[in-house]
Amino acid sequence: MTDRLAxxxxxxxxxxxxxxVKLVGTGYTVVGIDRSEERMRQLPDGIRHLVGDPTDPSVSKTLIDRVAAEAGPPDVLVNTIGAFALGDALAATPDDLRRMMDVNAGAALWLTQAVAPHMRDRGSGSIVHVTSRPALEPTAGMAAYGLSKAALSQLVRILDLELRPRGIRVNAVAPQLIDTPKNREFLPPEAMARAVTPEAIAEVIAFLAGDASAPVSGAVLPAYGA
Incomplete structure (x- = not known):
């Protein structure tokens, strides 16, 4: 255990x-949050985890308040929650847009609302969200997804203006394609050749979360790979 909590x-x-794993290696005590208990069993021993769906604002608050009560106020929040769906703008449905917004933008807002009071009380904190390249550069064929990630990128900039005066930094990393089993299932090898590993993205996130990036806030950092 350390006195730095993520x-x-x-x-x-x-x-x-x-x-x-990266944050534990850099000296943080880490608490993981996910809606899937089964998936969190793959975390290494020593990383505590709590089960809940952060797309529900009341659940986000309950989870963060529990972490603060049992382990102390978080120094760092990293939000990697996201959902992806293909579909062009003219075919998008209300359900498509609602799901993308709830997962990609909503969870980020609710988690930030939940953690900010704890960070504000101690006068410092670092928050990192994960957006994507289609948030910054319009991409055909993924309208609802791109809109939701663009909303998240704008949220990061708004939160920076509102929280930086209180000692809380808010940043984001924007990958293009991450090398995951799910992506390998439906994307051709030539596309995956340009993918970035989760570990490489984790290095960028750890930098944004840590003291070395103290002057940086409100940034949406591209991590596009090759």
Whole structure:
């Protein structure tokens, strides 16, 4: 145990696990959050985890408050939660857009609302969200997804303006394609050749979360790979 505490949301996924492992290696006590108990069993021993769905604002608050009560106020929040769906703009349905917004933008907002009071009370904190290249550069064929990630990128900039005066930094990393088992299932090898490993993205996230990036806030850092 250390006196530096990090919460990793989405810790059951490939990126979340890589981030949790990296932060433990840099000296943090890590608590993972995910809606899947089964996926979090793949976390290494010593990483505590809590089960819940952060797309529900009341659940996000309950989870973060429990972490703060049992382990202390978090120094770092990393949010790796995300959902992806293909579909062009003219075919998008209300359900498509709602799901993308709830998962990709909503969870980020609710988690930030939950953790910010604890960080504000101690006068410091670092929050890192995960957006994507289609949030920054319009991409055909993924309208609802791109809109939701663009909303997340804008949220990061808004949170920076609102929270930086209180000692809380908010940043994001924007991958293009991450090398995960799910992506390998449906993307051709030539596309995956340009993918970035979860471990490489975790290195960037750990930098944004840590003291070495103290002057950086409100940044959306591209991590596109080759």
């Amino acid at each position: 919460v990793v949301a989405g810790a059951g996924g490939p990126l979340g696990r890589a981030v949790a």
